[in-house]
Amino acid sequence: MNRFIILLLLGFSASVIADINGKVVVVTDGDTIRVLDANRVQHKIRLAGIDAPERGQPFGNASRKYLASLVAGKAVRIESTKKDRYGRVLGKVWVQPRDCPSCSKTLNANHAQILAGMAWRYLDYVKDLSPEDRGRYESAEAEARKRKRGLWREENAIPPWAWRRGQRNSSVNVAPANFQCGSKRYCREMTSCKEAIFYLRNCGLSRLDGDNDGLPCSSICR
Secondary structure: OOHHHHHHHHHHHHHOOOOEEEEEEEEEEOOEEEEEEOOOOEEEEEEOOEEOOOOOOOOHHHHHHHHHHHHOOOEEEEEEEEEOOOOOEEEEEEEOOOOOOOOOOOEEHHHHHHHOOOOEEOHHHHHHOOHHHHHHHHHHHHHHHHHOOHHHHOOOOOOHHHHHOOHHHOOOOOOHHHOOOOOOOOHHHOOOHHHHHHHHHHOOOHHHOOOOOOOOOOOOOO
C-alpha cells in the first residue's frame, strides 16, 4: 500500500467518532451534557439537531432540569460521527426510559426534549440528521406546539438563536399563531417580512439573516 493511501485512511479514521458509552456526570443545560467513560475520560456532548433555551431565558432552567431527569447519573450511549467547532461531540443520546427499569437504552433524549416542549428543532443543522430523525423531530415539535407543552405555553416563544442575537428587544412583533414552520428555506419563498421573521425566530432558519443584523431577508424587510 503506498504512502498516500495510508495517509488517506488514517485521516478518514481520525474523522470518525466511535459510539461513546459512559455515565452522565454533568447536565450543563437543555442540550449539553458531560459523560465520563470507562477510562475516566470526560466528553462534552452537544445533543444534535436540537437547540434548548439559554440560561436566563424563559424555560432555560426547566429545560435543563427536564434533561437531567432523563439522563443525570445514568449510563448512556452517544451515537455520533463528528464534533462541532468548539470540540464538542455532536450526538444522539440513548438512555434507559424512566418508566421502564427492565428496558435497555431505547429512549432518544434529543427527541424527548423536543416532544416535551423543552427544545426546538435546529433547522440549520437538519442536514446532519438521518431522514428518519428529521421526520420524528418535526412531528415531535408539531405535537408539542399543538399541546402547548413546555416553552410553547408562551404565546411568543423566542428560540435560543434569536435570544442570543438580542431579538427579545426587537421592535418587530410576529405572532407565531399566524404561521407554521414548513419546508421553506429561502427568502424568495417568503410571502412577507413577517413570515420571514417568523421563520428566523421560530423555525431555526438563521440563514435568512445573512448579515446578522437581527432582521431576515433584506430584500423584503427594508
